[in-house]
Amino acid sequence: MDTSAAPITFIPDVRADAVLAPGGLGHTTVLNAPGVRVVVLTFAAGHVLTEHRAPKTLLMQALDGCLRVTAGGQVTDLVAGALLRLDASLTHEVEALEESRLMLTLIG
Template identity: 75%
Template sequence: MEHTTLPLTHIPNVRADAAVEPGRLGHSTVLASPGVRVVVLTFEAGFTLKKHSAPKILLMQALDGSLRVTAGGQVTDLVPGALLRLDAGLEHEVEALEESRLMLTLIG
């Protein structure tokens, strides 16, 4: 995990420590800096992260695979190249439609 207060941080591969592990949600923090934290979650196909919320603004990006995010009464299929932003405290659920890695950026 990279903890930094430097003016520039380069992480060459956010997926490096994010292997999918059968039967469990993988979690690796790739960057922690004042005001922002970046986490990569790994999901096996069919895994559902039940309804929960985050205390900060949340940006979600699929690094690979396909995920279905239910939040605020809306269902969004998240695939690589897409970006989803959630307000702080918004309850959401994430389902892996296939083996997937999800990058979360928590801001605030």
């Protein structure tokens, strides 16, 4: 969704278009506005998003399921409602311990 021209953006349910599907990884852009992008990733149980980096500060919030994030020498299990912030360009990996949805907010 491109909301770059809107002064206010309301999204009633970020999960609405992020349907959990069998297989690997799904990707839905929920918001794209100046200085911020929100993406919902859907993971099949056992799927691993191998080590990578995001160019901006990253907020990771589990919407459902359980995800294990390895970053900066630390392992964090994210469950629904949990929030994790990563500095820009910090190498990280995400593993779905069960079928899950993860909201990513890229800031900057």
